[in-house]
Amino acid sequence: MSLLILQGGMLTTVQDLGRPGYQDQGVPVGGATDTLAARLANLLVGNPREAALLEMALVGPELVCEQDALVAWCGADFPVRLDQRPLPPNRPARVPAGSRIHCGVARSGARAWLAISGGVDVPVVLGSRSTLRRFGMGGLEGRALRPGDRLPTGTPLFWAQQVQESLQRAGRAYVDWSVQPGTLGRTRTDGNRLRVLRGPEWEWFRPEAWAHFVKSTYHVTKDADRMGVRLEGPLLGLREPRELVSTAVDAGVVQVPASGLPIVLLCSRQTVGGYPRLAAVATVDQGRLAQLRQGDAVGFTEIDLATAHELVLAREADLRQVQTALSQRTG
């Protein structure tokens, strides 16, 4: 029961929903940079919520599945192939033992998540299997995957076996339906506009700064990783020089250092930060941060806190519906 890595890709790591509960020990939460996509991929292979999967970035891995399994992938537009044949996203697919999965180079977006029935079974470190490369913690030896790595996988749930068997009887590699993550919750179709809330220090900025921030277009610089994304565009200045005493931050927080150029934090952020926090990207739009590439344009639209909470609720309700529908469907 394992996955054999033939090519690691650019940056493929084992992730789950992260390592919350240790921020007071200085441990970043980390985990999949788009938790919705990761949760959906796990749901589609019948895994529990906390199962570990693979996160790939820009250039995906090539791997061999050493046992019959169910796999599903969600996220950026990768040309994923299963033994030379296209493997479409957002649905369970049957992978016979010895099959090769080739993920290729992302055509748009940056990251995708590949789940396997039973989950990737690396040791749990501080409550999580997620890889924190900066500190060599979790995942496989705390690092990105490379050729020759063998990842143990866990025991699939009965549902996954049922779907595998029904696909086998039908002589099909994958089901003819899919669940689009973009349709869950109240979605938007206005490109890269992210919904934001005002941050704790927004009043520290010049009166016109907030209007600039939500009206302007920013561009993603080359400094974009799992910790954060540096943007360039109109400068956001403080009313007067002022230092923030280091305090907790979160994924989605937009902090502005002295340069005046905003940094949007992702989940592998530090636990504390010392830059004024102008804004925070709403939870429901944080997955889109994981898909930004150098040069991409992003804009921001303000919403209020009650709306942000309703959006989370609507998305969770849809996800529960998907879970219920899947449990009644085995082929």
Add this chain to the structure above:
Amino acid sequence: MHITPLGDRAIVVELGHRPDARTHHRVQAARRLLTQPPLPGVLEVVPAHTTVTVFYDPTALMGKGHPAESLLERLSRAVRERLAALPDRGKHPPGRTVEIPVCYGGPYGPDLAAVAAHAGWTPSELIRQHVSTEHLVHMIGFSPGFPYLGGLPEALAIPRRATPRVAVPPGSVGIANRQSCIYPYNTPGGWHLVGRTPRCLFRPDCSPPSLLQAGDHVQFREITPDEFESWQEPEPAA
């Protein structure tokens, strides 16, 4: 006490303005009140110098209280009720004292002479000051197990380096802005490095994993390069 939302799943409780010992004890008292027992729907309470940040699960808190009350109002009220017992000042648990052996200067602390010069001292005067100060662990942050240590005199109000080092060796002891720190991991860093400890500051197999905890006191002890190089890390208590 001021409560502000941080995004849509955390609130920040402000308990002071400066990273001093008094605010530290208020923050730690607030952390204890907010975690023992945990509030419903609260996932994590993260103390810092002047704040505690309360991370919550919006789905666990929605629609549970009075319909006219927003989630923010409800959570803020619960936090205020808990913190009504927060003393303005007063008794606090004494905290442990943890001894940290440090090899000062030379390749272990390349900035020792510069920091001493900033204070108008000789390097040995700086070492004497550093080992005789009782350092209070204000918080753990920046990296796993990284302590922010308060207690240095005004003479050591030296700003961080203009250009941070790309890589700081693990165990390095830094000074900046009247605080000391210890880098548990090889990370970039902007503090001035005065020495290095052979001790392991973070062990995922220990509970808690960080050697130092907020509220502890650190007593630095000078060791020789030989002692540093031959250091045997003690097995953690079971």
